[in-house]
Amino acid sequence: MKTVSPFLELEDAPRVEVSFDGRTLSLPTGANLAASMLAAGIDVFRNTPVSGAPRAPFCMMGACFECLVDIDGITRQACMVEVTEGMLITPPHSAEVRHEPS
Amino acid sequence: MSRRDLVIIGAGPAGMAAAAQAADLGLSVTVLDEQPHAGGQIYRDVDRIAPIRGGILGPDFTHGTTLTAAMRHDAIVHLTGAVVWAIEDQFRISYTRGGRGAQIEADRILLATGALERPMPLPGWTLPGVMTAGAGQILLKQSGILARNAVLVGSGPLLYLIAAQMVRAGTPPVAMVETQSRGDVMRAAPHMGGALRGWRYLAKGLKMLAEITRARVPRYTDATGIAIEGDGKAEAVRFTSKGRSHRIACDTVFLHHGVVPNTQAARSLEVSHRWDAAQHCFVPLADEWGQTDKDGLFIAGDGAGIGGAKAAECAGKLAALEVAHQAGRLPLAERDRFAAAPRAKLESELAARPFLDAAYPPCAEALLPDDKTLICRCEEVTAGDIRGYAKLGCIGPNQTKAFGRAGMGPCQGRYCGLSVTVLLADATGQTADETGYYRIRPPIKPVTLGELAAMDDNTLDAAE
Amino acid sequence: MDTDYIIVGGGIVGLSVAWGLLRRGLTVTVLDGDDGSFRASRGNFGLVWVQSKGMKQPRYAEWSQHSAAIWAAFADELGNNTGQTVPLEQKGGYDLHFSEETLEATVAQYEVLKGKLGGNYPYEVLGHNALRKEEPNIGPTVVGAILHHQDGHANPLKLLTALAADVRRLGGRVLTGKTVTEVTKPDAFRVTCADGTAVTSGKVVLSAGLGATQLGPSMGFKAPIRPQRGQVLITEKLPKLINRPSLIARQVDEGGIQIGATNEEVGLDDRVTQPGLSGLAAEAIAAYPALARAQLVRSWGALRVLSPDGLPIYQQSAEMPGAYLVTCHSGITLAAAHARVLPDWLEGTSAAPNLEVFSEDRFAVS
Numbered sequence: 001m002k003t004v005s006p007f008l009e010l011e012d013a014p015r016v017e018v019s020f021d022g023r024t025l026s027l028p029t030g031a032n033l034a035a036s037m038l039a040a041g042i043d044v045f046r047n048t049p050v051s052g053a054p055r056a057p058f059c060m061m062g063a064c065f066e067c068l069v070d071i072d073g074i075t076r077q078a079c080m081v082e083v084t085e086g087m088l089i090t091p092p093h094s095a096e097v098r099h100e101p102s
Numbered sequence: 103m104s105r106r107d108l109v110i111i112g113a114g115p116a117g118m119a120a121a122a123q124a125a126d127l128g129l130s131v132t133v134l135d136e137q138p139h140a141g142g143q144i145y146r147d148v149d150r151i152a153p154i155r156g157g158i159l160g161p162d163f164t165h166g167t168t169l170t171a172a173m174r175h176d177a178i179v180h181l182t183g184a185v186v187w188a189i190e191d192q193f194r195i196s197y198t199r200g201g202r203g204a205q206i207e208a209d210r211i212l213l214a215t216g217a218l219e220r221p222m223p224l225p226g227w228t229l230p231g232v233m234t235a236g237a238g239q240i241l242l243k244q245s246g247i248l249a250r251n252a253v254l255v256g257s258g259p260l261l262y263l264i265a266a267q268m269v270r271a272g273t274p275p276v277a278m279v280e281t282q283s284r285g286d287v288m289r290a291a292p293h294m295g296g297a298l299r300g301w302r303y304l305a306k307g308l309k310m311l312a313e314i315t316r317a318r319v320p321r322y323t324d325a326t327g328i329a330i331e332g333d334g335k336a337e338a339v340r341f342t343s344k345g346r347s348h349r350i351a352c353d354t355v356f357l358h359h360g361v362v363p364n365t366q367a368a369r370s371l372e373v374s375h376r377w378d379a380a381q382h383c384f385v386p387l388a389d390e391w392g393q394t395d396k397d398g399l400f401i402a403g404d405g406a407g408i409g410g411a412k413a414a415e416c417a418g419k420l421a422a423l424e425v426a427h428q429a430g431r432l433p434l435a436e437r438d439r440f441a442a443a444p445r446a447k448l449e450s451e452l453a454a455r456p457f458l459d460a461a462y463p464p465c466a467e468a469l470l471p472d473d474k475t476l477i478c479r480c481e482e483v484t485a486g487d488i489r490g491y492a493k494l495g496c497i498g499p500n501q502t503k504a505f506g507r508a509g510m511g512p513c514q515g516r517y518c519g520l521s522v523t524v525l526l527a528d529a530t531g532q533t534a535d536e537t538g539y540y541r542i543r544p545p546i547k548p549v550t551l552g553e554l555a556a557m558d559d560n561t562l563d564a565a566e
Numbered sequence: 567m568d569t570d571y572i573i574v575g576g577g578i579v580g581l582s583v584a585w586g587l588l589r590r591g592l593t594v595t596v597l598d599g600d601d602g603s604f605r606a607s608r609g610n611f612g613l614v615w616v617q618s619k620g621m622k623q624p625r626y627a628e629w630s631q632h633s634a635a636i637w638a639a640f641a642d643e644l645g646n647n648t649g650q651t652v653p654l655e656q657k658g659g660y661d662l663h664f665s666e667e668t669l670e671a672t673v674a675q676y677e678v679l680k681g682k683l684g685g686n687y688p689y690e691v692l693g694h695n696a697l698r699k700e701e702p703n704i705g706p707t708v709v710g711a712i713l714h715h716q717d718g719h720a721n722p723l724k725l726l727t728a729l730a731a732d733v734r735r736l737g738g739r740v741l742t743g744k745t746v747t748e749v750t751k752p753d754a755f756r757v758t759c760a761d762g763t764a765v766t767s768g769k770v771v772l773s774a775g776l777g778a779t780q781l782g783p784s785m786g787f788k789a790p791i792r793p794q795r796g797q798v799l800i801t802e803k804l805p806k807l808i809n810r811p812s813l814i815a816r817q818v819d820e821g822g823i824q825i826g827a828t829n830e831e832v833g834l835d836d837r838v839t840q841p842g843l844s845g846l847a848a849e850a851i852a853a854y855p856a857l858a859r860a861q862l863v864r865s866w867g868a869l870r871v872l873s874p875d876g877l878p879i880y881q882q883s884a885e886m887p888g889a890y891l892v893t894c895h896s897g898i899t900l901a902a903a904h905a906r907v908l909p910d911w912l913e914g915t916s917a918a919p920n921l922e923v924f925s926e927d928r929f930a931v932s
Contacts, residue, residue: 006231006353008273010246011154035245043230043335049803049821050482054334056230058479058517060237061143062136062547063218063364065480065512074550074859075802080185082138093805188840196840205840494730495576495742498601504608505727507820512802512863538601543838545862551801551825552858555848559841 005041016085020069021094027083034060034067034078037089045069045078046091068092106130106179108425109195109208111186111367114142115169115411116403117214120418120425121180122172127426130177132206134184134197136547140170142216143236144411146244158270159243162306162411169415188544189371193398196544196557203553210398210425213368214418217361217404220383221517222256222468223477223485226330227357231337235358239264248273249354253339255328256359257282258462259307264356266310269317277350278314279341281359281465283324290460303454322348326467330355359465362520363405369542371396377534380459381408382469383520384539390445391424392417400425409452416448469524477525478518480511488522492529498538499523512548515540567754569595569739571912572767574746574757574781575774577607578722578897581729582904583771583912585644588736590909595765596733597744597757604776604793604836606897609868611798611826612722612818613811614654614899617661617689617714621675624682625923626877630896631686633903634716640902641720644728647735652724653819659717660697660812662708662853669710676712689714703807705855711812719811721819722898729901741765746774749785751886769888771912775871776834778893786885788926791893793834793869796827797842799850801860814853823857825850829870836867870895874929880911880921891926 013028020042027036034057037045044054045067057067060079067078070090078089108124110117113135121131133140141148145166152164173180181199188196193208219234226232235254241247248268252275254261265275314321322343331338331349340349362383365375373394375384385407392400402421403414423440426432432440471477473486483506491505499515499522502508508522509515515522519540527537571587573580576598584594599605616634620627634656641652663669673691680687692700693710700713734740745760754766772778772785782789803821811817815825828842843865851858871893873879878894890912894900910917 006250007241008248008250010248010271032245035241035247038241039245039247045230048480048482050480053228053482054230055228055479056335057233058228058237059219059234060240061218063513063516065548068512075548075861080136092802188843190840194840491727494727494734495598495740496601497742500601500608504605504723505730507723510864512861514864541602543864543866544840544843545865548802548861548863550858551799551847551851551860551862554844554862555851555858556844557840558844558848 005039006043007039009039016083018083018085018087018089020089021091029083029085031083032079033081033083036083037078070094103205103207105207105209106132107208107429108210108212108422109134109193109206110212110214111135112142112214112216112403112405113137113140113173113180114144114214114216114403114414115166116216116405116414116418117142117212118169118173118418119415120212120214120402120422121178122169122175123419123422124425125175125177127422127431128177129426129429129431132179132181132208133173134181134186134195136183136185138182140173140180140182141166143240145169146240151243155243155246158267163243185547185549186367187547187549189367198549198553201553203549203557205557209429210400212392212400212402212418212421212425213405214403214414215364215367215405217408218364218516219358220360220362220464221477221521222357222359222465223471223475223521224328224330224357224468225472225475226332226336228476228479229330229332230335231332231353232330232355232357235260235264235356236361238354238356239267242267242271249356251276251352252354252356253277253279253350253352254356254358255279255281255325255339256357256465258358258360259303259458260361261358262307262310262314265319266313269313269319274314274317274319276352277320277322279325279328279339279343279350280321280323281325281328282462286463287461290457293457293460303458328465328467359468360462361404361408363407364516365405366514366516366542366546368394368401368405369539370544370546371399373399373401375539378407380456382464384534390420392421393424398428409448409455413448413451416444416451419444420448469521470528471521477521478508478511480513481507483508483518485521485525488525489529492526496526497530497532499526499540502526503540509540514542514546567766567768569593569765569767571595571769571771572597572755572757572765573771573773574749575772575777576740576742577605577773577775578726578729578901579775579892579894579904580771580773581726581733582897582901583773583892583908584733584738585729585736586905586909587912588733588738590913594733594738595767596738596740597746597759597765598740598742599745599777600743604834604869606775606868606871607726608723609798609836609866610722610898611796611824612719612816612898613659613813614656614718614720615659615896616716617659617676617712619896621679623875623877623923624679627679627683629903630899631716632907633900634718636906637720637902640905641725644725644732648728648731650724650728650731652728653721654718656716656718658713658715658810659719660711660713660810662711662812662814664707664709664852666709669712672712688716701809703854703856705852707852713810717811719816720898725898725901746781749781749886749889751889755886755888769890769912771890771892773892775893776869778891782891785889786883787881787891788929789879789891789893790929791871791873791879794872795830795832795836795867795869797830797838797846797865797867798827799825799843799846799862799865801825801857802863804860807856808854812853815850815857822863823850823860834869836869838865838867878924879926880908880924881926
């Protein structure tokens with residue numbers, strides 16, 4: 001599935017598969033995650049915990065925290081992360097909190 | 103825990119230049135930077151990108167490779183991906199790298215944390231698809247990603263730079279909605295003396311404007327009543343220019359009305375700041391070497407007041423010279439001799455600033471937004487809320503923070519702090535200095551509780 | 567005279583008292599500090615708490631119980647008056663234990679107190695498994711908890727905001743950015759501020775937190791209070807993870823997990839420290855292991871306002887009759903009592919509570 005993105009990619013790089021919110025995305029390995037997700041047509045990264053309003057990357061330099069996503073269970077700024085194969089990405093805290101095994 | 107002569111936070115032009123200078127003078131230097139590659143925002147990932155997109159980005163970008171080259175020095179440890187979250191007395195620095203907390207000690211610290219985009223709260227600015235112009239440039243620079251249908255909104259040289267780069271890359275912006283007026287340029291005229299000394303910048307500016315005009319990018323000046331519209335994402339920009347209303351459809355909006363010093367780290371160390379009326383922001387107090395009112399704590403580059411990349415490079419060198427002098431590695435006369443060239447260059451770099459500051463003032467309606475506009479993106483607090491808290495007796499931003507949470511979210515006030523100060527000052531009649539700023543405390547970047555707990559002495563003892 | 571009462575200090579304690587006086591038709595002027603003042607009102611942990619208080623002085627336990635019992639009605643009234651809800655949850659709170667020994671020792675103390683209170687001390691002991699039914703995210707090293715049914719927690723910042731709004735709505739005059747430098751009583755009280763502002767009144771309430779150490783002695787009070795630093799952490803907003811509050815952690819109504827607090831005797835230093843934050847994080851993770859993955863977004867240090875025995879001080883000045891010292895560590899828990907009961911004591915009505923044990927007489931002259 002290829003979504004039409006409002007962004008155009010000038011570069012081509014080897015791609016790996018990651019998952020975002022259950023969708024499989026093919027992103028350039030080692031690329032900036034937030035940029036690659038935008039280019040892949042992801043226009044909403046999360047909904048705010050205050051009002052539920054949709055948000056997406058704003059500053060791309062680690063300052064605004066709008067691009068927060070959960071990566072393998074920890075909330076991270078997508079604009080500060082590089083793409084690696086098999087990343088499990090979801091909007092923050094969209095999954096139920098897992099109970100720790102005792 | 104290792105102890106270094108100098109720890110530099112930030113690997114942009116100021117940090118890189120300071121590191122090389124200090125290392126050359128025999129100091130042990132560690133550079134901590136959040137990004138995976140040296141360069142800062144201006145020279146982001148420059149070693150990889152210069153050969154690929156140097157043509158689009160221009161020689162002002164590729165110049166960064168000279169700084170990254172000088173950073174490869176035996177006496178410099180550059181820790182990439184290091185997120186600093188606390189700096190404490192006698193300079194113990196806590197940071198996270200690769201999911202693990204760590205600490206380093208420093209005799210002296212140079213904060214080279216650069217600039218942030220000035221917050222530009224306009225109706226609709228939180229919609230997906232609205233980004234800072236800096237973000238647009240980072241997308242292009244680092245990732246080679248261009249917005250197909252973008253409107254650029256605001257004022258200032260960076261707006262023209264990104265427009266020109268988009269033109270060169272073959273995807274010009276749909277339109278430029280500029281908030282500065284002819285009156286602003288007229289008011290800036292008395293500063294032209296300084297600008298003539300900084301003529302190189304003005305010539306560059308004119309060249310960029312010519313590129314934008316040649317590409318037939320529509321330019322609307324004197325824009326007011328700006329609002330970004332859309333259902334769940336940006337779909338159009340609405341505004342009035344010269345008495346006529348416009349609505350321009352787009353997918354992406356890049357906002358910009360200047361950059362301001364990123365003072366989070368300096369604030370967390372309780373460095374004194376003052377309001378800079380020309381640049382409409384707080385700047386840390388520092389002497390001609392960048393030393394603050396905290397002994398051994400230096401600031402260089404845009405974090406000390408906006409001057410641009412070349413000025414930052416000079417300021418970084420000057421700070422390193424004074425650090426070396428204080429460390430007993432450089433006699434006074436030598437320090438002053440080495441300082442002459444960078445100081446002269448710094449002055450010439452700063453010459454165009456008064457003209458630029460006057461010609462491209464911040465967008466008035468984003469400084470004092472209407473009541474309904476969100477100013478704190480994280481906690482979704484409006485300008486009207488802040489005015490209401492002023493009526494309830496809040497005379498400073500730490501009180502409005504307690505009353506309405508503005509500044510409490512994950513961005514820790516980076517994109518609402520100046521708005522809150524200006525709104526409160528306007529409501530109470532105090533000056534910005536009297537109004538003050540948020541008390542910034544660690545963590546200056548979020549850290550997981552697990553990373554934090556792993557540094558607990560009792561936990562460490564138990565593990566041993 | 568400008569006003570019936572001058573309240574020196576516009577934090578939760580001062581505003582609660584001001585609100586109570588205003589509701590009785592008295593006129594009140596509140597003198598409040600500036601943006602950078604030490605303000606326990608915006609740094610506290612937000613508990614409305616009964617257990618463990620007054621172990622040596624049952625009257626304090628009763629006073630806290632009474633305030634907790636009337637807190638909901640107080641919060642409702644503020645909410646109705648201002649249209650701003652003051653979130654409050656009173657479905658019990660825990661004292662979590664990591665060892666059987668400390669749990670048993672605490673229960674033994676609670677039994678003694680319960681006897682002194684005529685049996686009104688509703689608590690139960692939950693073993694690990696019972697606790698786990700209540701708190702599915704509890705950690706394996708928590709052996710059990712004391713669940714006290716009179717405990718709860720509130721949103722202290724929304725309380726502060728609502729009080730600020732309602733005091734004004736009731737006609738209270740609040741002067742901000744004031745530092746009181748002198749209180750005299752030539753005839754009426756005259757309170758002077760650093761900026762030259764002077765206000766006269768029939769009575770004065772000194773509720774200036776740590777500021778009372780400077781002003782108190784000049785007004786005839788001992789005011790033997792000291793700062794004690796508490797560092798507090800708060801995480802990003804999370805889905806429901808903790809049901810009931812404890813002294814270790816609580817989930818606030820906005821979703822963040824608040825973690826507290828250190829007890830440090832460091833004078834007027836309200837900074838946070840890495841060792842302080844790391845220690846609190848480790849303890850919170852021991853209690854709720856899922857917190858290891860949570861992001862810390864803010865931390866702060868605040869200064870507790872402590873008397874030598876930790877109890878409140880309610881004292882009328884012998885030198886300046888009509889001047890009252892009102893100070894306590896638990897301004898949130900006691901807010902309802904200060905708003906609804908303390909005015910009777912200040913006004914000397916027949917309904918005045920007996921606050922003898924909280925007078926300064928209990929502090930020996932040294």
